[in-house]
Amino acid sequence: VLVIEDDTAIRRFLRTSLDPTEFSVSEAEFGKAGVRAAAEERPDVVLLDLGLPDIDGIEVVKALRAWSQVPVIVLSARGQEQDKVAALDAGADDYLTKPFSLAELLARIRVARRHARPLSGEPVVETPAFQVDLAERRVTRHGAEVHLTPNEYGLLACLARYAGKVVTQRQLLAEVWGEAYVSETHYLRIYLGQLRHKLEDDPAQPQVLLTEPGVGYRLQTE
Ligand code: CA
Secondary structure (H helix, E strand, O other): OEEEOOOHHHHHHHHHHOOOOOOOOEEEOOHHHHHHHHHHHOOOOEEEOOOOOOOOHHHHHHHHHOOOOOOEEEEEOOOOHHHHHHHHHHOOOEEEEOOOOHHHHHHHHHHHHHOOOOOOOOOEEEOOOOEEEOOOOEEEEOOEEOOOOHHHHHHHHHHHHOOOOEEEHHHHHHHHOOHHHOOOHHHHHHHHHHHHHHHOOOOOOOOOEEEEOOOEEEEOOO
């Protein structure tokens, strides 16, 4: 795990909290040094602060994404929606607002590692409530096929391809409806509602098709 963070206390907290039998932690205090460290050490996961002394964390994400698919989890005090959206659109995989719980951070690191490799060869995405077969374009729930409209399927398939990760509203709208529709966020509320009714055991308490308020949606695989 590479931690790119200028706050000494948070670096110390992460170093002492991440079980050394499971993680080896390296640290960078500056953004540029962090990008170099990622190239040299090839970490499995990057934990990235946005407010760094030299370059902004968003620039770090862009620099990493030019050559690397390493999962990047942003840890930031900036809780504004636009900051989250900018980080995710730049290529970050996940976002936690400080203060965050260690249990949640560990869960998100596990998800990031699970999805670290490309999903090719994994055409079937399993969730506790249903299965999506991306190759066959089939969705089954409790063994029975579920009929979805083309837009419902497009939205679900997009979330399934990025299972475990937050997909921004803009990304979903662009992929399913096209670039001209990236402001039509009400489409997402309507279609996610329909998908939850067809696929979730309790549509009012979704366990799989989760909302990240103001940011986007996430398909949870466990
Ligand atoms: Ca900082």
